[in-house]
């Protein structure tokens with residue numbers, strides 16, 4: 115009887131540890147959304163994105179975007195990438211300057227940190243870019 119109890123608590127502990135590791139790895143509490151239609155400025159596409167809290171739909175204005183990559187995965191061209199420059203965020207809108215090699219549907223992969231949240235937020239928005 116005692117050994118069964120010990121085994122049960124060991125399983126509970128292991129489960130708890132795995133759950134914690136998962137929670138710290140990635141956050142599903144937020145999502146990135148495309149704002150408007152990308153437009154050209156000085157022959158580069160400006161893509162505007164909002165970060166939204168899934169729970170209440172509110173925009174998160176003070177996240178730190180630390181990773182931004184663009185590829186043509188949505189058009190079946192995973193290996194075609196484009197330079198992305200992060201522009202200053204304004205009023206809850208995060209802007210990115212993308213210099214695509216060709217027009218079409220591009221994926222913008224983003225990673226961010228939200229103030230007071232230890233988890234990393236990762237998300238992808240698809241945008242139709244012109245050239």
Ligand SMILES: [Cu+2]
Nearest residue numbers: 186191194216
């Ligand atoms: Cu392409």
